[in-house]
Amino acid sequence: MNGRIIAFCCEHSAYPAADLAGKLGLHYPETLRIIRVPCAGRVDVIHMLRALEKGASAVLVLGCEDGACHHITGNIRARERVKHCDMLLREIGIDGRPVVMFNLSPNAPHKFVKAANEITKIIKESREAR
Amino acid sequence: MIIAERKPMEEIKQAMALYKKVLVAGCGTCVTVCWAGGEKEVGILASQLRLARSAEGNEIVTLEATVERQCEKEMVAELEDKVAEVEAVLSLACGSGVQVMAELFEDKPVFPAVNTTFIGMPQKEGLWVEMCGACGDCFLDRTGGICPMVRCAKGLLNGPCGGTRKGGKCEIDPDKDCAWVLVYRRLEKQGRLDLMRQYYTPKNFRAVKRPGRVQAAKA
Structure with missing residues (x-):
């Protein structure tokens, strides 16, 4: 594992939020790697699995708030896929490498930072538990 | 269409335990539609296998391929080069596809990764029911x-x-x-x-002799 957190960021919400966080000089974990996607609904299970295969410690999928998806149902699809991916990981006995989804709006840089911190905390806790 | 569902991961992992390089082969027809063995499921299963084996410290190399119909020899024959490279084949096709694969590549063990269940139709998204x-x-x-x-x-x-x-x-x-x-x-x-x-007399369940065989009438 390389300790990285791969964050798939929707370009209509999480990506501008991350941008804003940078402009405001907010601090978030340096292990976070942002991948800009046209919609959270574009992120497939295989993208999440491959990120983990390449050594990521966790995968974040960040999409629009409920009812605000630019592509109508992309965030709902993304949530289902995250759930499915989590089930696939449990099936092979891999825990402690979380795949989590958060919803946020483009003007919520603090929520972006909170999501990044939260997943870092989850990874830390699961490492300590082992 | 033929409906199948993926075998439990534990069973697949056990079947692959002896091998270091395998071909995960999907089918682009029935099992693609019932989300059991299409290109997407091939990618996911191969990735799961790699992750599971890497966590055990026993890496596995997977090749991935999906043919249009695994129940047709001509289409499965396209996989010859890939099969030559691996120790075993993990097929996500229905029982018929698995058997065609095994017949074409007799020197390689072929493992089914799905259970073929019935002939059915999709009732709603993600739900298939038996019809025939x-x-x-x-x-x-x-x-x-x-x-x-x-x-x-x-x-x-x-x-x-x-x-x-x-x-x-x-x-x-x-x-x-x-x-x-x-x-x-x-x-x-x-x-x-x-x-x-009307009263119907018991059906003739021997109408199709097993194994079934249908010869098209000559034009």
Whole structure:
């Protein structure tokens, strides 16, 4: 594992939020790697699995708030896929490498930072538990 | 179409335990539609295998390929180069596809990664139901296009059984419609209720000799 957190960021919400966080000089974990996607609904299970295969410690999928998806149902699809991916990981006995989804709006840089911190905390806790 | 579901991961992992390089082969027809063995499922299963084995410190190399129909030799033959590279094949096709693969590449062990379950249709997203038992003696014309042999929990040829619940539900599974109520309503719409009064003698289950074989008539 390389300790990285791969964050798939929707370009209509999480990506501008991350941008804003940078402009405001907010601090978030340096292990976070942002991948800009046209919609959270574009992120497939295989993208999440491959990120983990390449050594990521966790995968974040960040999409629009409920009812605000630019592509109508992309965030709902993304949530289902995250759930499915989590089930696939449990099936092979891999825990402690979380795949989590958060919803946020483009003007919520603090929520972006909170999501990044939260997943870092989850990874830390699961490492300590082992 | 043929419906299949993926085998439990533990069973697949155990089957692959001895191998270091395998081909995960999907089929682009029925099992793609029922989300069991298409290109996407091939990618996911291969990734799961790699992750699981890497966590055990026993890496596995997977090749991935999906052919249009794994039940046709010509299409499976395209995989020759890939099969030559691996120790075993993990097939996500129906039982027929697995057997074609095994017949074409006799020197390689072929493992099924799905359980072939029935011939059915999609009822809603992610749900498939059995429609046909492939008995070889079709009498759907007399039941309004509803097969009671498969859709009735008791497989009754002369129904209903008498245990139908209120609202036309099955006494065994209250979530299921009684097939014979469906047959009645369909025939009623068609004005052919007289067919309900007929008694059908037991079906000839030997209509298709096993293994089945159908030869098209010459033009």
